[in-house]
Amino acid sequence: MRILVLILVLILGTAGCVSLPANPTNMTPAQLKAWVADKNANISCGVINSPYGRGVGVYVVLDKGIVVNGTVTVDSECKVTITNTPAVSK
Numbered sequence: 001m002r003i004l005v006l007i008l009v010l011i012l013g014t015a016g017c018v019s020l021p022a023n024p025t026n027m028t029p030a031q032l033k034a035w036v037a038d039k040n041a042n043i044s045c046g047v048i049n050s051p052y053g054r055g056v057g058v059y060v061v062l063d064k065g066i067v068v069n070g071t072v073t074v075d076s077e078c079k080v081t082i083t084n085t086p087a088v089s090k
Contacts, residue, residue: 041063044058045058066084067083
């Protein structure tokens, strides 16, 4: 159980470092535009079996616009499913 807590703390501690450049104030307007246009998804899942039971840790980072009208589900075996229904235009 302590290992699971340690892993989750490490994952959450680095959550803000996924896609942020080292110093965005030094970026040119073209670099900033390209950075904002980059849409990605990062999903990590881990299963830990211990004497205290089974633990599943999930870390999900989705950029704005990746899942507009949908869901992200993770089953007990760490199978990740992303469903995204296109937005209906009026």
